[in-house]
Every structure is written in structure tokens, then in C-alpha cells.
Amino acid sequence: MTQTSQEPGSKKSTDGAALTAQPRIKDADWTWARIWTRYRFAIVTVINLSVFFVIWQLLAHFEVIGPHLIFPTFTDTLRALKIGWFGGQVDDGTSFELLRDFVIAKNAWESLQRYAISMFIAIGIGIPIGLAMGGFKWVDAILSPYVWTLSSLPRLAIYAPLVMIMGIGESIKYALIILTAIFPVIINTWAGVKTTEQSLINAARVFGAGRAQIYKKVVLPYTLPFVVSGIQLSLSRGLIGVVIVEFLTGASTLGGLGWLIFRSASAFNSALTYASLMSLAVFALILVQGTRSMEAKIAPWRQVSKT
Numbered sequence: 134m135t136q137t138s139q140e141p142g143s144k145k146s147t148d149g150a151a152l153t154a155q156p157r158i159k160d161a162d163w164t165w166a167r168i169w170t171r172y173r174f175a176i177v178t179v180i181n182l183s184v185f186f187v188i189w190q191l192l193a194h195f196e197v198i199g200p201h202l203i204f205p206t207f208t209d210t211l212r213a214l215k216i217g218w219f220g221g222q223v224d225d226g227t228s229f230e231l232l233r234d235f236v237i238a239k240n241a242w243e244s245l246q247r248y249a250i251s252m253f254i255a256i257g258i259g260i261p262i263g264l265a266m267g268g269f270k271w272v273d274a275i276l277s278p279y280v281w282t283l284s285s286l287p288r289l290a291i292y293a294p295l296v297m298i299m300g301i302g303e304s305i306k307y308a309l310i311i312l313t314a315i316f317p318v319i320i321n322t323w324a325g326v327k328t329t330e331q332s333l334i335n336a337a338r339v340f341g342a343g344r345a346q347i348y349k350k351v352v353l354p355y356t357l358p359f360v361v362s363g364i365q366l367s368l369s370r371g372l373i374g375v376v377i378v379e380f381l382t383g384a385s386t387l388g389g390l391g392w393l394i395f396r397s398a399s400a401f402n403s404a405l406t407y408a409s410l411m412s413l414a415v416f417a418l419i420l421v422q423g424t425r426s427m428e429a430k431i432a433p434w435r436q437v438s439k440t
Contacts, residue, residue, distance in 0.1 A: 186207050189207045190206055192204070193205055193206040193207065193209075194206055201403065202401050202403060203401075203403055205403040205404040205407055209404040210404050210407045210408050210411065211408075212404065213232050213402075213404035213405045213407070213408035214237070214408040214411060214412070216232055216233075216234060216236075217235065217236050217237030217238065217405065217408055217409070217412075218235070218237050218238050220234035220235050221234065232397075232402060232404065236393065236405070237390070237393065237405075237408060237409055237412055239387055240387055240388065240389050240390050240392065240393040240409075241389075241390055241412060241416070243387050243388065243389045243390075244375055244379065244389035244390045244391065245416075247306060247307065247310065247378075247389060248310070248371060248372065248375045250307065251307050251310035251311050251314065251371060251374070251375075252310075252314060252367065252368065252371050254307075254311050255310075255311045255314040255315040255318060255367060255371065256314075256318055256364060256367060258311075258315060259314075259315045259316070259317075259318030259319045259363070259367070260318055260322050260360060260363075262276065262280075262319050262322075263318060263319040263320070263321065263322025263323040263326070263360075263363070264322055264326060264353075264356070266280070266319070266322075266323045266326075267322065267323045267324075267325065267326025267327050267352075267356070268326055268348060268352070273323070280319055280320070283312065283316065284316035284319075284320065288309060288312065288313050288374060288377060291309065291312060292305075292309060292381060295308055295309060301382060305378075305382065306378045306379075306382055309374055309377070309378050310374040310375055310378055312374075313370050313371060313373065313374030313377075314367040314368070314370050314371035314374060315367070317363045317366035317367045317370055318360070318363040318364060318366075319363075320363065321359045321360065321362050321363025321366065322356060322359060322360050322363055324359055325355065325356030325357075325358070325359025325360060326352055326356050328359075329352050329355045329356065330355065333351050333355065334347055334351055337350065357431060358428075361427065361428045361431055364424065364427075365424045365428070368420050368424060369417070369420070369421075372413075372416075372417060372420065375389065375390075375391060376390070376391035376394075376413070377391070378391065379391025379392040379395070380392070380394075380395050390409055390412060390413050393405070393409045394406055394409045394410060394413070397409065
């Protein structure tokens with residue numbers, strides 16, 4: 134009886150060929166279920182917006198809400214958006230209320246500069262004031278009446294005395310935006326310091342930490358999520374302040390997105406009005422996403438796991 138001999142490496146090579154023939158990761162195939170699981174939120178958003186824009190187009194086309202002078206079609210709004218940001222229309226010398234090349238981009242740049250400078254000042258001043266009010270009782274006693282009073286007043290009520298003091302100009306715009314945005318930062322920072330767990334402070338004292346070390350190692354990290362929340366509120370309030378300021382204070386040609394919305398609506402250029410509103414909405418969404426990313430990096434423990 135003959136017995137076939139098998140070389141030691143033959144079984145290994147056979148097994149390797151069998152493994153190569155089979156897919157290494159079975160679940161790597163792009164099935165519809167896998168695509169839906171991974172991109173379901175993006176898919177739902179695209180479908181949601183597509184349905185919204187189709188309904189918008191139909192309502193405007195058949196003038197269900199009103200004539201095109203009041204409610205433009207979505208395609209007309211896109212055209213105004215394209216011309217306002219990227220140009221493409223010949224300047225025929227018409228009045229500045231009407232749609233012209235780069236009109237949205239130029240006014241958006243004006244609003245962005247005004248907004249960025251005001252927010253930098255509001256946050257830079259608001260955080261130290263909130264920390265001082267929360268950490269020192271005498272500072273809290275002195276500043277609390279003014280902070281709570283001014284934060285509860287409507288911004289339009291503050292506008293009148295500011296005009297009498299500062300006059301009409303750029304300074305009053307910055308002042309009103311800062312006053313609109315600064316108080317959420319102050320109040321949230323103050324609340325973070327005041328609500329620091331006493332047990333953590335006591336534990337730090339047991340280990341011999343002084344007042345400065347307790348403030349640096351315990352109070353500030355505990356207050357950080359409150360500061361982030363205050364900045365988020367401040368950014369949204371500041372954007373509202375920018376639009377209000379640009380509504381109230383006029384300009385000759387470039388007054389910002391708020392001014393452009395008001396003037397185009399006054400001229401019944403509805404396509405430009407809605408295009409400017411869409412630009413403002415996109416900017417607000419970018420702000421929201423930006424603050425969420427900032428919160429994820431600064432205070433990752435506050436992130437809620439996605440379900």
C-alpha cells in the first residue's frame with residue numbers, strides 16, 4: 134500500500150488559498166442597511182430640505198401665499214443668492230435697494246467684521262467679570278444690581294439713551310451689540326463659580342491648596358462648561374444684536390445684512406430679501422456647529438453619545 138506523503142507547507146498554503154478566496158470582512162459590503170445606519174441623519178436632512186424647497190417653489194409659483202412681489206419662487210431666490218455672492222449681473226446704474234453684483238457678499242463682510250469685533254470684546258470682558266462676581270462677594274454686591282438690571286432690559290430700550298450719549302455712528306452699533314452679548318457670558322460664568330461643589334473645595338483644602346490653587350485647579354475647570362454655555366448664548370444674542378443695530382442705523386450703500394434685508398424689503402425686492410435671510414441662516418448654522426465643536430474640545434464630558 135502506497136502512502137502519499139504530504140509536505141509540511143502544503144496544508145498551510147491550501148489553508149491560505151481558502152482564506153484568500155473568502156471575503157476577509159464579511160460586513161464590509163455596502164448594503165442599504167449599512168448605508169442607512171451610517172448616513173441616516175444626512176439622508177433625512179437632504180430629503181427634508183428637498184421637500185421644503187419643492188413646496189416653497191410650488192407655493193410661490195401658484196401664488197398661494199401672495200404675488201411674487203411678496204413671496205418669490207425658490208429659483209428666483211437662488212438667482213439672487215448667486216448674483217449677490219458671486220456676481221453675474223451687469224450693473225445698470227439702478228438704485229442701491231435693487232439686486233446688484235456682490236451686494237450680499239459686501240454687506241455680509243460688513244456684518245461679519247462688526248460681529249467679530251463686538252463678540253471678542255464681549256467675551257473678553259464678560260468672563261473676567263463673571264469670575265470676579267462669583268469669587269468675591271464684594272464685587273458681586275457692587276455689580277449685581279447693574280448686571281441684572283441691564284440684562285433684563287430690552288435692547289431697544291437701551292438704544293434711545295445710547296443715541297443721545299453717543300450719537301449715530303459706528304460706535305453705537307458696537308456698543309449695542311456688546312451690551313446684547315455680554316450678559317449671558319457674565320451670568321453663566323458667575324453661576325458656574327457659585328455652584329462649584331463645596332466637597333471639591335474642601336478636598337483641595339485638606340491637601341493644602343491655597344485660595345489661588347483652589348481657584349485654578351477646582352473652580353475654573355468646574356466653571357468651564359458654564360462658560361461654554363454662556364459663549365453659545367452670547368454668540369446667538371450677538372447675531373440678533375447685529376441685525377437689530379443694522380435695522381435701526383441706516384447707511385448710504387453698505388450697512389450689513391440686516392440693513393440689506395430691511396432696504397430690499399422696503400423696495401419690494403423679495404428675492405434679494407429672502408436671499409439675504411438665507412445667507413444669515415447659513416451663518417447662524419455655522420455658528421451653532423462651531424460652538425458645538427468648541428464644546429466637544431473644551432468640555433468633552435458634556436457630549437451626549439449619539440443614538
